[in-house]
Amino acid sequence: MSSNMPLKLYTARTPSGFKVTIMLEELKAAYPEVDYEAISIDISRNEQKQDWYLKLNPNAVIPTLVDCSREDFIVTESSAILLYLVQHYDREMKFTFDPVTEADDYSEMLQWIFFVHGGVGPMEGQIFFFKYLSPEKIPYAIDRYVNETKRLYSVVEIRLKDRDWLAGPGRGKFSVADCNLWAWVRMHGLTVAQTLDEWPALKAWSECILARPAALAGANIPPEGNLKY
Ligand SMILES: N[C@@H](CCC(=O)N[C@@H](CS)C(=O)NCC(=O)O)C(=O)O
Numbered sequence: 001m002s003s004n005m006p007l008k009l010y011t012a013r014t015p016s017g018f019k020v021t022i023m024l025e026e027l028k029a030a031y032p033e034v035d036y037e038a039i040s041i042d043i044s045r046n047e048q049k050q051d052w053y054l055k056l057n058p059n060a061v062i063p064t065l066v067d068c069s070r071e072d073f074i075v076t077e078s079s080a081i082l083l084y085l086v087q088h089y090d091r092e093m094k095f096t097f098d099p100v101t102e103a104d105d106y107s108e109m110l111q112w113i114f115f116v117h118g119g120v121g122p123m124e125g126q127i128f129f130f131k132y133l134s135p136e137k138i139p140y141a142i143d144r145y146v147n148e149t150k151r152l153y154s155v156v157e158i159r160l161k162d163r164d165w166l167a168g169p170g171r172g173k174f175s176v177a178d179c180n181l182w183a184w185v186r187m188h189g190l191t192v193a194q195t196l197d198e199w200p201a202l203k204a205w206s207e208c209i210l211a212r213p214a215a216l217a218g219a220n221i222p223p224e225g226n227l228k229y
Contacts, residue, residue: 022218
């Protein structure tokens with residue numbers, strides 16, 4: 001990848017990073033004009049806490065997007081990055097909905113994005129800390145975050161019972177809301193359960209995304225990093 005790409009994504013091999021690379025790969029596959037550079041941040045060495053990075057993202061987390069075609073506009077918070085990308089780069093609204101003419105679908109898409117950003121992400125994210133990184137094993141913490149994540153998966157299960165995708169009319173349309181959730185659900189083997197058998201509709205949904213070459217490619221960018229997710 002060359003360094004004159006209009007979109008620069010500072011990222012790492014974590015669900016918050018993958019959700020954006022999944023969307024970027026989907027956009028790249030849909031639109032020949034879309035391309036980006038993924039810049040790997042080594043969070044195991046606290047690169048995200050260095051002064052140069054804090055100027056981009058004072059919260060010291062990945063991902064951060066810099067849009068060089070829009071005066072180096074900076075976007076932080078993974079879900080806000082997803083919404084920015086579809087606002088500016090999904091000209092045919094393949095992965096989003098028109099907030100005016102499809103107001104209800106757009107609202108439902110936002111609702112599922114917030115559900116993940118405020119729920120699944122923080123809960124499932126904590127499991128990594130308490131299962132793998134905590135110097136002491138605290139069963140209460142592990143149980144709490146695993147059970148809460150499972151409960152949230154069950155909420156999605158209800159949503160997907162009679163539809164293919166989280167938002168959109170009829171059986172729905174694959175959208176940025178699905179990318180946002182899938183980045184977390186595909187980690188289930190490390191977090192909540194070896195298989196998704198407990199949630200058959202969620203499992204079928206996940207398998208449909210796995211079959212999308214662009215999504216699959218995005219879930220492996222950057223290809224190398226200290227975190228082997
Ligand atoms: N709400 C933020 C969360 C981002 C986040 O927590 N990123 C983690 C990796 S998944 C990180 O960079 N952690 C570095 C650290 O905790 O020092 C978002 O969605 O962008």
